[in-house]
Amino acid sequence: MKTIRFRFLLTFAALFLLSCSSTNPSADVVFSTVNIAPDCNNSTFNYSNEKGCDGKTYPNPVHSPYVIPFPPGTNFKTGLTNCSSSYHGVQYPDRYAFDFNVNEGTNFYASRGGVIAYVKEDQSSQGGGSGNWVVINHLDNTFGIYLHSPKNGIAVKEGDTIQKGDLLGITGRSGLAGYPHLHFIVTQNDYRWPYDAIPITFKNIIPADVIVKSYSSYKACNY
Numbered sequence: 001m002k003t004i005r006f007r008f009l010l011t012f013a014a015l016f017l018l019s020c021s022s023t024n025p026s027a028d029v030v031f032s033t034v035n036i037a038p039d040c041n042n043s044t045f046n047y048s049n050e051k052g053c054d055g056k057t058y059p060n061p062v063h064s065p066y067v068i069p070f071p072p073g074t075n076f077k078t079g080l081t082n083c084s085s086s087y088h089g090v091q092y093p094d095r096y097a098f099d100f101n102v103n104e105g106t107n108f109y110a111s112r113g114g115v116i117a118y119v120k121e122d123q124s125s126q127g128g129g130s131g132n133w134v135v136i137n138h139l140d141n142t143f144g145i146y147l148h149s150p151k152n153g154i155a156v157k158e159g160d161t162i163q164k165g166d167l168l169g170i171t172g173r174s175g176l177a178g179y180p181h182l183h184f185i186v187t188q189n190d191y192r193w194p195y196d197a198i199p200i201t202f203k204n205i206i207p208a209d210v211i212v213k214s215y216s217s218y219k220a221c222n223y
Contacts, residue, residue: 037073040221044208052199053083053090058210061201067164068202068220069100069111069146069184077101079181081214082199096197097185098212104180106171108146111184114138116160117191123174125150131175134168135191142198143191147183148174
């Protein structure tokens with residue numbers, strides 16, 4: 001396994017073949033960590049079988065296997081999220097994708113464990129083409145896809161067994177990303193575009209929103 005050098009930051013200030021946005025929301029790119037991560041209080045989730053824009057049901061966050069793909073204690077802002085606009089709209093495969101507006105070079109981690117099914121990291125860091133991305137097979141017919149890393153910006157290789165919270169790579173703006181961010185989406189049956197995305201919830205998010213809002217501030221709590 002090749003060695004990749006990653007920068008660990010004290011302060012951390014999507015798409016396969018599609019662009020998330022053509023506008024750079026630089027004012028919203030804020031990513032930082034704190035020394036103490038609060039414990040999650042799952043009782044604060046107000047869950048009532050929320051439906052997505054295509055009628056699929058969001059799972060109860062209390063029982064969700066997914067966590068925010070950044071360390072507990074991280075403050076972060078979202079870009080486009082589910083069923084919003086641009087290529088996150090209901091008519092597109094990425095309707096259930098999440099954009100995390102983070103600085104280029106930010107470490108990102110596995111939201112859920114599994115086996116690395118695919119790695120692409122030979123594309124230009126500056127955009128164009130399919131970009132660089134990594135896929136985790138969750139071994140239940142679902143796949144987690146993480147997109148827009150820079151060239152040689154993936155820390156794992158195909159066949160690796162991954163646990164929740166393991167380092168996967170660093171963020172960038174490769175592919176058709178309009179600005180640096182992490183694009184994360186979960187699909188079923190296959191990870192190749194045009195895929196069948198499914199709605200997911202995160203068990204360690206504050207405020208405790210069942211459906212994560214676009215262009216909003218959140219914090220990752222302990223899980």
